[in-house]
Structure formats: C-alpha cells, structure tokens
Amino acid sequence: MHNPLLERSTLPFEFPDYSALEAPHYLDAVRHGVDGQLEELRAIAQNPEAPTFENTFVAMERSGALLRRALMAYWTVFSAHGTDELREIDPQLQALVSAHEDAIHLDEELFARLVSLDAAGLVGEDARLVSETLRTFRAAGAELDAESKARLRALNSEVTDLSSEYSRRLLAAMNEAALHFADAAELAGLSDGELASAADAARAAGHADGYLLTLVLPTSQPLLERLERSGSRRRLFEASLNRGLEGENQTLELASRMASLRSTRARLLGHDTHADVVLQEATAPGLDAVRARLAELIAPAVANARAEAEELEKISGSPIMPWDWAFYSAAVARERHALDTVALREYFELDAVIERGVFAAATRLYGLSFTERFDLPTYHPDVRTWEVFNEDGSTLGLFLGDYFARSTKAGGAWMNSIRESASLLGELPVVTNTLNIPKPAAGEPALVSLDEVNTLFHEFGHALHGLFSNGVYPSLAGTSVPRDFVEYPSQVNEMWALHAEVLPGYAAHTRTGDPLPDGTVEALEAAALWGEGFATTEYLSAAVLDLAWHSLTDGELVEDPLAFEQRALTEAGLIPDLVPSRYRTGYFKHIFDGGYSAGYYSYIWSEVLDADTVEWFTENGGPKRENGERFRTELLSRGNTRDPLESYEIFRGRPALIEPLLLRRGLAKEIKA
Structure with missing residues (x-):
C-alpha cells in the first residue's frame, strides 16, 4: 500500500x-510516526555530548515531523467528515497517541537530560520553551516512581x-435524535x-416523505425561535435534551466512568481533583x-433570567416552559424593540457574511486579502479554500471553510490547524473553520x-490566532496557549459582526438587495441586554456542571x-428546570471528548479580557489599521512565546478590568468589582 502521508506532500503548503x-493510511502513518519519533527522542536522550539547548530542547521540537503531519490531517477530517471507515480506526489511533504521549513524558532518561540543562x-x-516543556513533563507524571507510572499509563x-x-x-445519538415530521403544518413558522x-x-436519511430537523450540539436549537406550534417546539427541545440518555448509544455511564478515572489519576499525580490538575496550566490562579x-x-x-421569564409570561399568557423561551423571547424583541430577529435572516447570506463581513473586517484591521483556490484536494466537496495574503502581497497562509452540517460531522463549531506557523519548521499555517449550518435546498440561498x-466571526478569530502565529517553536505557536486564554482572540473578533463600519458591507436583503431597515442596528443595541439573563445562566450551568x-x-x-x-446545578443556585444547561452530561462533548474538561469556565474567564479589549478598540477609533496592527503584533502573533497575560x-x-464584562452581561448593578 502506497501511503501518501509517509512523505512530505508536494502540493502547495x-x-x-x-x-x-x-x-488505513492515517493509522499506518501514525504507527510509523510514533516509531520514528521515539527513535529520534531516544537519540536525544542518549546523546553522549553534554546537553545543550540546541541538542536537547530544539531537537525535541524538530522531532516527530511525520507524526505531526499525519495527526493534523487526521484530526481535521475525522471531526468534520468522520466516515464509518474513520470511526472504525479511531479507537486504535487514539490509543496509539495516548500511549505515545506517556512514552515521551514518562521516559526517565529523557526527562533526566531535560532537567540537567x-x-x-x-x-x-x-x-x-524550557520552562513550558519541563512543566508539561512534570504535570504528566515524569517524577512518579515506576509503579505509579505503570498505573498512570493504564488510567490514561x-x-x-x-x-x-x-x-x-x-454522533450516532445526534443522528438518531433528528426529528421527523410528516406534516408541514407542524412546522409552521x-x-x-x-x-x-x-x-x-x-x-x-431514508424517509420516504416528510421533513427532518437535525440537531446542533447545544441544548437550545435555533429553530425553537421560529416554530409556531408549542407542541413541535416541545418535541424538538426534548429530542435535544434527551440525547445520550438510553439505548445502545447512551453516553451517561461513559461520562461517569471517565470522571471517576480522572479523579483517580489526579490523586496519583498528587492533586485532590482533576480540576486542580487542569488548572496548573491555566491563567486562572486556582480552582477556588x-x-x-x-x-x-x-x-x-x-x-435576570427570572425577570425575563416574567416578561415572557405576559406575552404567552401562561407559565413559560423551556421549549417556549426562544419563541417568546423573539416576540419580546419584536414588541419592545421593533426587532424581528427571524426576518433578519433574509439579510444574512452566508457568502456575503464571509467575504464582505468576516474577510472585510480582517482587511480593514490587518490589511489581509483573500483569493479563493480550487486546485487543492479537500476532504469533502463542501469545503472551500482561500489563500490569505498580507498587506504587502506576501502569502500568510491558507484558510479552509467547512460550513454545512452533515451526518458525518461532529456538532458545534471549531477551528483546526493542518499546518502550524513556526519558523523552526519553515511551514506556513493552514487553518480551518468548521460549522454546522443547515445546507439549503438546491437553488436556495444559504x-x-x-x-x-x-x-x-468567532471562529475566524481563532483562525487569525493561528494564521498570525510568529513564534519559533511549534509547541508554543499559535493557539497553543492556556485553555482559559484560547477563547479570548475569538471572542474579540465577534465585536465586528455588528460594528457600524462592517455590518453595512454584508447585510443586504437576499432577494431585493436592500440594506437593513433604518434603526435596525440601534434596535439591536437596545435589545442587547434582553436575553442576557437566560444566556448567562445557561452558560454558567454548563461551567458549573463541568467543574x-x-x-x-x-x-x-x-x-x-x-x-x-x-x-x-440546584445547589449552585441555578434553575435547570427553567433554564437548562447549555450542555448536559449526555452530550457535553467539550469536556468528555474535546479537551475542555474542567475548562469550560474558560469562556467567561476569557470574556473579561475580551470585554476590556472591546472597550480599548472603541476608545481608540474602532477597526482602524493601526489598532489591528497593535493587536496582531502584541497579542495574536505571540501564542505562548511569553506569558499570555503579560502579552x-x-x-x-x-x-484587565471586570467592569466592561459586567455591563455587557447586565450584571453591573448587582455586582461590585
């Protein structure tokens, strides 16, 4: 079997x-990559020359080129287009990677050489690089005795x-939970x-007729805002809420077992809880x-959420139920602010938002330009590719957009890297954004x-963080920052979505070309705090559940x-029967298969920095070229090459000050910073 991954690609980038x-190519390449990197690391550990920064730490950074190439290609396609064939090999591949990480971090000879420098x-x-490498090794158990290391390997x-x-x-439970309706009348709205x-x-999906509503990952489903029949809304809400609870695809026992094993592992590593282990690598000072x-x-x-519920009940005429919240919340926006959020969709066409909104903001701030390419072999026909250029015309990297939902794609939205920009390796960045927007019918606008x-805008903020990476060493490059900092650049980029200098460029009625009606932006600003009680409560519920x-x-x-x-949730003072958690245990992919375990608090932690940064941009004139350059130079390009909070x-x-966040979330009157 000829395996293209075993050699460096000759394609551009x-x-x-x-x-x-x-x-089979991915699995074969990972096996070869594991063996090859272990051989390289063995040579480093056993080098008879005295350890130097170059022959030890830099040599480690250079090692594993094949493995890195194979894994970055695999992780991108697996999450976005996880076919049956890929899912069949995934357990073997993940086991190889886990065992390999242990083989590196628990290698006594290698660690001894590192600490001797x-x-x-x-x-x-x-x-x-030295301090972060040693911290990573110690956190992974490098200083445990042999018996404890064996136990740690088994737990991992x-x-x-x-x-x-x-x-x-x-993924199977999400596809199973997709809701079939026989009659279009049930989908009025x-x-x-x-x-x-x-x-x-x-x-x-194999139905002879009718209509199928597929699910997105969070509890709240976008169509709840538009479905006019309460019974249909309830069916959709309950299908979302009950994913993973029973049947052959139930996930609860897996989640419970994982959390238990993580707690055992934490004790082995000398910590009280898994959260304590995770927070060693965070910007937050600790669990307390x-x-x-x-x-x-x-x-x-x-x-605030309870006050919002009272307002909704005045409109609904009855106690508000969780599945009715989004529908009546949209009614409040129409009544109080003359804002029809459902009708707004006609002004947001996907291509226009991407090219005249997301890209245009990046051009205004950073001088970037984008040229779509059609010559590179993507993993699915829906994937689009753009070459990204700096203001001086030099190539910055590649950006891939994969926007439409499909049954092989994990829920939610994310950014991945296929190549990371690190000058040591001489690579240009290749980054992806993946979303789950329902694909329109043929001939219809998205x-x-x-x-x-x-x-x-949020996910492209992650993409910019990867594209602008300007470090030397790959382990410190781009988005390789503490988990509770990584969301910060992406949250900042959201500010341009409704900015007065960006919004008119992309918001136009799909059929008439008319701009947004006069007063829409003002109505959106006036309505900004409406619904923050619900939004903040559902988010905090997920963060509390994770911890x-x-x-x-x-x-x-x-x-x-x-x-x-x-x-x-109830002991924390939350109200899950009225405002359910953004994610429940059965479908909390972030923490049980996404790297956010004990880290979902990161969004609100990062939002303190984000809100304070939005204030800085506002004070300094908004999306001006010099403002973007400062943000790029001092923050986006730095990765983990220095302490992110120092950056x-x-x-x-x-x-950062917390007051801008409190004002944004409508909490300033209740909390004194």
Missing part, C-alpha cells in the same frame, strides 16, 4: 492529498478509550427554504478563584441567523448521573 487518503542564561522564547489508556467511544456514540432543506434531509468568579455571577444572572453570524464532574475525589463513581447533574498587559497597558 504541503497540503494533504485528501483525494488519495483512506482510513542549565537554562539560567536563556531569555525570551528560548527560556519559555482507559480514559482515551472511553472518550473515543463517547464521541462515537454521541419555517420559511419555504427551510422546509425544502428539511425535506431534503428527510430523503437523505474559578469557583468564586462563577458564584459571583450566578445570583444576578438567575435574577441564510444564517444572527447567532450564526456571530459564530462565523462538578471534575471536582470528584479519588475514585468517586457517580451511580446516577442525572441526579448528580440536577443536584450540582495582554503589554497590549492594553494594564491588567
């Missing part, structure tokens, strides 16, 4: 030849297997285009600080909601995950 790649004379990024292997199985079952798309989805931040936000957020507009699962102590096993979930303070001129 060393782009993977996805047209030639099949599932006198790094006192190093400065800047070189010093950062079992957690990896459970996580892979959770991912497999969740949806547009003709949405009905046509739902009919196409039903045929694709995170809990305190969440606690101070919960009470006012819940109070309309997106205001939330999806924000998501497009509850990952604050278990050594070996504690939760027998009834649903009761545990309910108790954790923030250099950019901002001071530490």
Whole structure:
C-alpha cells in the first residue's frame, strides 16, 4: 500500500492529498510516526555530548515531523467528515497517541537530560520553551516512581478509550435524535427554504416523505425561535435534551466512568481533583478563584433570567416552559424593540457574511486579502479554500471553510490547524473553520441567523490566532496557549459582526438587495441586554456542571448521573428546570471528548479580557489599521512565546478590568468589582 502521508506532500503548503487518503493510511502513518519519533527522542536522550539547548530542547521540537503531519490531517477530517471507515480506526489511533504521549513524558532518561540543562542564561522564547516543556513533563507524571507510572499509563489508556467511544456514540445519538415530521403544518413558522432543506434531509436519511430537523450540539436549537406550534417546539427541545440518555448509544455511564478515572489519576499525580490538575496550566490562579468568579455571577444572572421569564409570561399568557423561551423571547424583541430577529435572516447570506463581513473586517484591521483556490484536494466537496495574503502581497497562509452540517460531522463549531506557523519548521499555517449550518435546498440561498453570524466571526478569530502565529517553536505557536486564554482572540473578533463600519458591507436583503431597515442596528443595541439573563445562566450551568464532574475525589463513581447533574446545578443556585444547561452530561462533548474538561469556565474567564479589549478598540477609533496592527503584533502573533497575560498587559497597558464584562452581561448593578 502506497501511503501518501509517509512523505512530505508536494502540493502547495504541503497540503494533504485528501483525494488519495483512506482510513488505513492515517493509522499506518501514525504507527510509523510514533516509531520514528521515539527513535529520534531516544537519540536525544542518549546523546553522549553534554546537553545543550540546541541538542536537547530544539531537537525535541524538530522531532516527530511525520507524526505531526499525519495527526493534523487526521484530526481535521475525522471531526468534520468522520466516515464509518474513520470511526472504525479511531479507537486504535487514539490509543496509539495516548500511549505515545506517556512514552515521551514518562521516559526517565529523557526527562533526566531535560532537567540537567542549565537554562539560567536563556531569555525570551528560548527560556519559555524550557520552562513550558519541563512543566508539561512534570504535570504528566515524569517524577512518579515506576509503579505509579505503570498505573498512570493504564488510567490514561482507559480514559482515551472511553472518550473515543463517547464521541462515537454521541454522533450516532445526534443522528438518531433528528426529528421527523410528516406534516408541514407542524412546522409552521419555517420559511419555504427551510422546509425544502428539511425535506431534503428527510430523503437523505431514508424517509420516504416528510421533513427532518437535525440537531446542533447545544441544548437550545435555533429553530425553537421560529416554530409556531408549542407542541413541535416541545418535541424538538426534548429530542435535544434527551440525547445520550438510553439505548445502545447512551453516553451517561461513559461520562461517569471517565470522571471517576480522572479523579483517580489526579490523586496519583498528587492533586485532590482533576480540576486542580487542569488548572496548573491555566491563567486562572486556582480552582477556588474559578469557583468564586462563577458564584459571583450566578445570583444576578438567575435574577435576570427570572425577570425575563416574567416578561415572557405576559406575552404567552401562561407559565413559560423551556421549549417556549426562544419563541417568546423573539416576540419580546419584536414588541419592545421593533426587532424581528427571524426576518433578519433574509439579510444574512452566508457568502456575503464571509467575504464582505468576516474577510472585510480582517482587511480593514490587518490589511489581509483573500483569493479563493480550487486546485487543492479537500476532504469533502463542501469545503472551500482561500489563500490569505498580507498587506504587502506576501502569502500568510491558507484558510479552509467547512460550513454545512452533515451526518458525518461532529456538532458545534471549531477551528483546526493542518499546518502550524513556526519558523523552526519553515511551514506556513493552514487553518480551518468548521460549522454546522443547515445546507439549503438546491437553488436556495444559504441564510444564517444572527447567532450564526456571530459564530462565523468567532471562529475566524481563532483562525487569525493561528494564521498570525510568529513564534519559533511549534509547541508554543499559535493557539497553543492556556485553555482559559484560547477563547479570548475569538471572542474579540465577534465585536465586528455588528460594528457600524462592517455590518453595512454584508447585510443586504437576499432577494431585493436592500440594506437593513433604518434603526435596525440601534434596535439591536437596545435589545442587547434582553436575553442576557437566560444566556448567562445557561452558560454558567454548563461551567458549573463541568467543574462538578471534575471536582470528584479519588475514585468517586457517580451511580446516577442525572441526579448528580440536577443536584450540582440546584445547589449552585441555578434553575435547570427553567433554564437548562447549555450542555448536559449526555452530550457535553467539550469536556468528555474535546479537551475542555474542567475548562469550560474558560469562556467567561476569557470574556473579561475580551470585554476590556472591546472597550480599548472603541476608545481608540474602532477597526482602524493601526489598532489591528497593535493587536496582531502584541497579542495574536505571540501564542505562548511569553506569558499570555503579560502579552495582554503589554497590549492594553494594564491588567484587565471586570467592569466592561459586567455591563455587557447586565450584571453591573448587582455586582461590585
């Protein structure tokens, strides 16, 4: 079998030849890559020459080129187009990677060489590489005794297997939960285009007729805002809420077992909880600080949510139910602010939002330009590719957009890297954005909601973080920053979605070409705080649930995950029966198969920096070229080459203040910073 991954691609940007790649190629390349890197690391560890920065730390950074190439190609396609063939090999591949990471970090000879280097004379990024590498090794158990290392390897292997199985079952559960309606009357409120798309989805899923509503990953489903029949809304809401609870694709037991094993592993590593382990690598000072931040936000957020519910009940004429919240919330926006959020979709066509909105803002701020390419073999026909250029015409990298939902794609939205910009390796960045926008019927425009507009800007903020990477060493480059900092650049980029100098460029009625009606932006600004009670409460619920699962102590096993979930939320002062968590245990992919375990608090933690940064841009004239250049130079390009909070303070001129976040979330009156 000729395996294209075993050699460096000859395509531009060393782009993977996805047209030639099949599932066995990835597994074969990872096996070869693991063996090859272990051989390289063995040579480093056993080098008879005295350890130097170059022959030890830099040599490690250069190692594993084949493995890195194979994994980055695989992780991109697996999450976005995880065919049956890829899902069949995934458990083996993930097990190989987990065991390989242990083989590196638990290698006594290699670690001894690392710690023997006198790094006192190093400065800047070189010093950062040494300190971060040693911290990573120690956090992974490098200083454990032989018996404990063997136990750690077994725990890591079992957690990896459970996580892979959770991912497999969740995708199947999402597809199973897609809701079939026989009669179009049950879907009153949806547009003709949405009905046509739902009919196409039903045929694709094997139904002879009718309409199929597919699910997105969070609890709240976008169509709840538009479905006019309460019974239909309830069916959709309950299908979303009950994913993973029962049947052959139930995920609760997997989640409980994973959390228990993580708690056992934490004790082995000398910590009380898994959360304590994770927070070693965060910008937050510790678990108590995170809990305190969440606690101070919960009470006012819940109070705001209850006040919103009272307003909704005045319109509905009856107690508000969770499945009715979005529908009547849109009615409040229409009544109070003359704002029809459903009708707004006609002004947001996907291509226009991308090219005249997302890209145009990047041009205004950073001088970037974009040229679509059609010559590179993507992993799915829906994937689009753009070459990105700096203001001086030099190539910055490649950007791939994969926007439409499909049954092989994980839910949600994310950014991936196929290549990372690090000068040591001489690579240009290749980054992807993946979303789950329902694909329109043939001939229909791809309309997106205001939330999806924000998501497009958000994910492109991650892409900019990867594209602008200007470090030397790959382990410190781009988005390789602490988990509770990585969301910050993407959240900042959301500010341009409705900015007065950006919005008119892309918001035009799909059929008439008319601009947004006069007063729309003002209505959106006036309505900005409406719904923040619900939004903040559902987010805080997910953050609290994550920490509850990952604050278990050594070996504690939760027998009834649903009761545990309910108790954790209500004891924290949350109201899950009225405002459900953004994610429940059965479909909380972020924490059980997404790298956010004990880290979902990151969004609100990063939002403190984000809101303070938005204030800086506003004070300094908005999307001006010089403002973008400062943000790019001092923050976006830095990655983890220096402490991210140091980068923030250099950019901002001071530490972040919390007041802008409190004002944004409508909490300023209740909380004193």
